[in-house]
Amino acid sequence: MSQFENKLKAWGQxxxxxxxxxxxxxxxxxIYMDQLVPLINEHCAFLKMTEADKLLTPAMINNxxxxxxxxxxxxxxxxxxxxxxxxxxxLLKPVLSIQDISDGLKLQVMAxxxxxxxxxxxxxxxxxxxxxxxxxxxxxxxxxxHMIDKLPTAMMGMHMATLSVASQLFAKEVLAILHESGEPLxxxxxxxxxxxxxxxxxxxxxxxx
Numbered sequence: 001m002s003q004f005e006n007k008l009k010a011w012g013q014x015x016x017x018x019x020x021x022x023x024x025x026x027x028x029x030x031i032y033m034d035q036l037v038p039l040i041n042e043h044c045a046f047l048k049m050t051e052a053d054k055l056l057t058p059a060m061i062n063n064x065x066x067x068x069x070x071x072x073x074x075x076x077x078x079x080x081x082x083x084x085x086x087x088x089x090x091l092l093k094p095v096l097s098i099q100d101i102s103d104g105l106k107l108q109v110m111a112x113x114x115x116x117x118x119x120x121x122x123x124x125x126x127x128x129x130x131x132x133x134x135x136x137x138x139x140x141x142x143x144x145x146h147m148i149d150k151l152p153t154a155m156m157g158m159h160m161a162t163l164s165v166a167s168q169l170f171a172k173e174v175l176a177i178l179h180e181s182g183e184p185l186x187x188x189x190x191x192x193x194x195x196x197x198x199x200x201x202x203x204x205x206x207x208x209x
Contacts, residue, residue, distance in 0.1 A: 005140070007177045012138025015169070018046050018131050020087070020124040023080065023117040030077035033058050040083070044090045046131075047165075049172055055090050064089065069102045084120040091127060095164045104158045111155050127162040134166040138173070 001009070021043060031039075040056045047055060064070045070085040085105070092101045105119075112119040 004177055004181070007180075008174065009139045011173050011177075012135040014135075015046065015138065015166075016132045016135030018128065018135075020091075020128055022121050022124055023084065026080045026083045028080065030074065030079050032077055033061065033073075036078050036083065036086070037061070040086050040090055043087060047090070047094065047169070049176060056086060061086065064098070067098070069098055081116055084116065088120070088123060092158075092161050092165065094168055096161055104161065108155055108158055123158060123162075126159045127165075130159075130162040130166040131169075133163075134170045138170060 027039075037056055037058060044055050047053075061070075064086075065072055069089070070082055073082065088105060089098065089101050092104075096104070108119045108123060109116060112122075
């Protein structure tokens with residue numbers, strides 16, 4: 001197995017191990033901003049490509065409140081519903097606009113007749129399935145099947161968004177590993193074409209360095 005395949009496999013294993021906190025696992029007491037931000041960032045850390053990436057900041061939260069994307073905090077304290085909203089926003093904003101995420105959340109909650117807990121828990125289940133599916137593909141398991149629950153059509157959009165995020169992560173990780181190797185992609189392509197031509201001619205390609 002090549003170094004590239006080993007690194008991609010290790011990444012796939014880490015992705016398959018991701019667990020998103022369900023409603024009942026979130027703090028059942030109100031917390032302040034300085035507690036909320038690191039908690040959300042920790043749960044969503046797998047989205048970061050570099051340490052410099054900022055997933056959620058106090059300024060972002062204040063902006064979401066001003067735009068009425070999330071409810072206002074009560075005396076500067078945040079509850080489970082705030083945590084759930086923010087987790088979904090951070091998890092989906094790599095592929096959707098904030099307004100689209102807000103509209104998708106409303107549809108999902110409406111489908112559960114206002115049951116935020118059920119809507120959020122299903123979202124986490126869908127998101128994990130997408131991540132784990134891509135994680136297995138990264139490990140070379142091309143027989144991996146992506147399980148999709150029987151969902152109302154209005155809820156399929158959010159589900160497809162989770163698969164889109166997972167696929168984007170896969171693409172970025174592949175490119176990051178290639179760039180990390182220090183070998184220009186054009187040179188890699190030329191070497192692959194040369195090796196293919198030699199194989200067709202019945203000659204041994206040059207060994208990889």
